[in-house]
């Protein structure tokens with residue numbers, strides 16, 4: 001088992017904590033205060049978006065692109081609690097110590113009770129609402145610019161609309177990460193404001209001596225940038241860009257992933273790697289990634305189902 005040389009890509013317990021710390025103090029904390037803004041455009045057609053950004057793999061904020069969505073015009077936490085208050089969700093699921101199950105109505109009550117300067121913000125991250133509250137989808141109609149999502153050719157229509165809602169309180173943070181399986185990020189802001197810091201996939205942080213944040217900030221390939229998303233805005237980030245998100249106010253956003261056909265071979269290779277590691281060496285996966293193994297198993301099973309792979313032939 002080799003250790004991942006790039007600290008930013010490590011999934012052990014300590015590395016993501018050290019990376020988050022670097023956003024608060026030291027060279028990275030200084031660099032983010034002057035990071036350039038991601039370009040903002042409005043009124044782009046799907047063709048212009050593809051030619052000027054997607055094919056060139058350039059991040060962009062599409063200002064007001066979904067401003068007419070019913071969700072952007074009408075949603076609030078209370079609105080969602082009224083419509084689907086009895087639905088089960090996992091709150092703070094990205095924090096193993098804080099993760100807990102609740103109904104959506106309870107979650108909204110928790111937010112109301114959790115006020116004051118000392119309160120730790122509560123965040124409902126990655127809620128796959130379409131399995132439990134599919135009626136919400138009508139308020140977030142498919143975007144013309146997302147039609148290229150190749151997942152529908154691989155997995156069928158239902159998987160390509162497998163989007164997540166992110167609901168949280170001011171101050172909530174999603175730590176720096178890359179999305180799995182080489183999908184593009186297409187994030188629509190519905191309520192409130194979010195600050196994003198992004199870095200290019202080539203960004204390196206090695207810790208052979210000591211993690212050198214200054215070198216990372218000065219390296220041209222890092223391309224550190226920022227943007228604030230407001231209701232109706234959509235952020236496009238090409239596959240494998242690192243992103244860290246901070247809620248500037250109470251916020252609701254829709255995470256919609258898109259697989260670009262040019263990333264198809266990498267996408268399949270990554271999924272196969274994960275599946276084969278689980279099939280051939282489950283004990284080693286459990287030993288080396290105890291914190292990830294359940295989610296990896298669940299994803300691999302559902303992927304195998306969608307691809308019609310008969311796992312029973314391989315394992316009892």
Ligand SMILES: O=C(O)CCC(=O)C(=O)O
Nearest residue numbers: 166174185187245253255
């Ligand atoms: O909004 C957030 O907190 C995280 C969103 C995210 O990581 C994504 O949409 O890929």
